[in-house]
Amino acid sequence: MNVILDLCIVPIGVGVSLSPYVAACEKVLAEARLKMVLHANGTNIEGEWDKVFAAVKRCHEVVHEMGAQRISTFIHLGTRTDRNQTMDDKIRSVEAKLAGL
Amino acid sequence: MNVILDLCIVPIGVGVSLSPYVAACEKVLAEARLKMVLHANGTNIEGEWDKVFAAVKRCHEVVHEMGAQRISTFIHLGTRTDRNQTMDDKIRSVEAKLAGL
Amino acid sequence: MNVILDLCIVPIGVGVSLSPYVAACEKVLAEARLKMVLHANGTNIEGEWDKVFAAVKRCHEVVHEMGAQRISTFIHLGTRTDRNQTMDDKIRSVEAKLAGL
Amino acid sequence: MNVILDLCIVPIGVGVSLSPYVAACEKVLAEARLKMVLHANGTNIEGEWDKVFAAVKRCHEVVHEMGAQRISTFIHLGTRTDRNQTMDDKIRSVEAKLAGL
Numbered sequence: 019m020n021v022i023l024d025l026c027i028v029p030i031g032v033g034v035s036l037s038p039y040v041a042a043c044e045k046v047l048a049e050a051r052l053k054m055v056l057h058a059n060g061t062n063i064e065g066e067w068d069k070v071f072a073a074v075k076r077c078h079e080v081v082h083e084m085g086a087q088r089i090s091t092f093i094h095l096g097t098r099t100d101r102n103q104t105m106d107d108k109i110r111s112v113e114a115k116l117a118g119l
Numbered sequence: 120m121n122v123i124l125d126l127c128i129v130p131i132g133v134g135v136s137l138s139p140y141v142a143a144c145e146k147v148l149a150e151a152r153l154k155m156v157l158h159a160n161g162t163n164i165e166g167e168w169d170k171v172f173a174a175v176k177r178c179h180e181v182v183h184e185m186g187a188q189r190i191s192t193f194i195h196l197g198t199r200t201d202r203n204q205t206m207d208d209k210i211r212s213v214e215a216k217l218a219g220l
Numbered sequence: 221m222n223v224i225l226d227l228c229i230v231p232i233g234v235g236v237s238l239s240p241y242v243a244a245c246e247k248v249l250a251e252a253r254l255k256m257v258l259h260a261n262g263t264n265i266e267g268e269w270d271k272v273f274a275a276v277k278r279c280h281e282v283v284h285e286m287g288a289q290r291i292s293t294f295i296h297l298g299t300r301t302d303r304n305q306t307m308d309d310k311i312r313s314v315e316a317k318l319a320g321l
Numbered sequence: 322m323n324v325i326l327d328l329c330i331v332p333i334g335v336g337v338s339l340s341p342y343v344a345a346c347e348k349v350l351a352e353a354r355l356k357m358v359l360h361a362n363g364t365n366i367e368g369e370w371d372k373v374f375a376a377v378k379r380c381h382e383v384v385h386e387m388g389a390q391r392i393s394t395f396i397h398l399g400t401r402t403d404r405n406q407t408m409d410d411k412i413r414s415v416e417a418k419l420a421g422l
Contacts, residue, residue: 019179024327024362026292026397031236034290034403037411041418055361056415058408059327059397062361067179071172078120078168078198087201088236090228092294092397093194094329094362097179100188100337105361108340112359115344125226125261127296127393132337135302135391138310142317156260157314159307160226160296163260189337191329193395195228195261195294201236206260209239213258216243221381269381273374280322280370280400289403295396299381302390 019067022105023095026060027077029086039084043077050076055105060092064105067097120168123206124196127161128178130187140185144178151177156206161193165206168198221269224307225297228262229279231288244286245279252278257307262294266307269299322370325408326398329363330380332389342387346380353379358408363395367408370400 029039044061047054050073053064063070074093081089130140145162148155151174154165164171175194182190227249231241246263249256252275255266265272276295283291332342347364350357353376356367366373377396384392 019176022361024329024360026327028230028232028292030230030232030238034233034401036232037414037418040415041422044415044419045422056412057327057360058325058358058365058367058411059363059399064361067176071176075120075168075172082198082200088199089197090230090292091194091196091198093192093196094395095192095194096190096362097183097192098189098337099183108361109359111340112343112347115340116347119344119348123260125228125259127226129331129333129393131331131333131339135300135334137333138313138317141314142321145314145318146321157311158226158259159224159257159264159266159310160298161261165260191331191393193296197261199236209260210258212239213242213246216239217246220243220247221378269378273378277322277370277374284400284402290401291399293396293398293400295394295398297394297396298392299385299394300391301385 019097021065021067021070021095021097023063023070023093024060025063025074026092027081028090029081030088030090032086039081039086042080042084046076046080047073062105120198121203122166122168122171122196122198124164124171124194125161126164126175127193128182129191130182131189131191133187140182140187143181143185147177147181148174154206163206221299222304223267223269223272223297223299224310225265225272225295226262227265227276228294229283230292231283232290232292234288241283241286241288244282248278248282249275264307322400324368324370324373324398324400326366326373326396327363328366328377329395330384331393332384333391333393335389342384342389345383345387349379349383350376356408365408
């Protein structure tokens with residue numbers, strides 16, 4: 019089962035500058051060889067369910083190891099069985115409709 | 120690693136009545152013997168990371184098997200290494216502070 | 221337009237104990253006379269759109285005034301035009317289906 | 322108060338193809354002259370609180386008018402008082418840290 023997932027990890031108790039933790043998670047995801055796109059509010063990830071969630075767990079472990087005692091994470095994910103759809107497909111589909119409005 | 124997780128599964132393409140799908144997920148979570156509390160916008164779950172996410176994956180499989188071709192799911196989860204904290208602890212902690220305001 | 225909304229406000233940069241901030245938000249919501257239910261991962265709120273979102277904004281103002289320089293907030297909300305539905309209705313609907321499984 | 326917000330609107334009961342509804346919301350946001358970036362799981366928006374939330378409300382109204390009787394929406398938003406930060410700043414900040422890993 020493939021999944022398209024938006025991941026936003028918020029380390030708590032480490033001050034207001036969170037980019038070092040987000041960068042460490044980007045590194046985890048890249049090392050897991052997942053297709054990923056960073057955006058202003060999270061990271062979009064595409065891949066096989068188990069592989070994706072193993073990487074999400076590893077992100078939590080790494081951020082805790084970096085010193086964050088508490089983490090609040092938000093995930094939005096989609097699965098579908100009617101057809102294969104990539105992250106690029108989703109964006110192109112909206113842009114095509116938008117062009118017709 | 121223990122996790123407290125809020126799960127909201129939205130089946131897409133099966134009409135506006137979603138309660139049969141939510142009920143099926145509640146059954147999956149109960150069978151996994153996870154501590155869980157249904158609320159108006161999702162289900163709070165408490166347990167060990169791998170066990171919780173195995174159940175989340177099973178929910179997706181079951182909802183697809185029930186006929187939903189597409190699912191959009193929202194998860195909010197917290198982990199902490201400074202202390203053990205249950206779902207009840209979290210609510211009691213806020214209520215204690217609220218009593219003092 | 222009525223809305224059922226799940227609100228989770230995460231103050232950043234104020235340490236790992238967030239309950240004083242959550243309690244302050246509960247007070248804001250109560251003073252706005254909104255129907256609300258605290259749960260382990262947020263607060264469910266029911267009310268008219270503008271009234272609910274004015275209270276959400278006031279929560280951000282109050283948490284900033286308490287000293288949090290950064291806030292990350294997660295909201296899940298639902299609106300429907302086919303029928304009136306309360307938070308209690310949503311829970312009862314799932315429980316009724318669950319009883320039949 | 323400025324806000325950076327991630328908006329994901331899920332129309333329910335209108336089948337599995339949601340791009341026409343997402344495109345209609347993009348149009349609403351563009352007409353509100355908000356800075357916005359479409360991504361695979363939502364739309365990032367940057368602007369003044371009241372202006373942003375007025376546009377979010379208008380999106381709900383438009384999607385209901387298009388025939389969706391039920392909508393489930395997920396919002397992630399951030400505010401900060403320590404400094405001004407744009408969506409581009411957030412991404413650049415992570416990329417700078419990533420370059421140093």
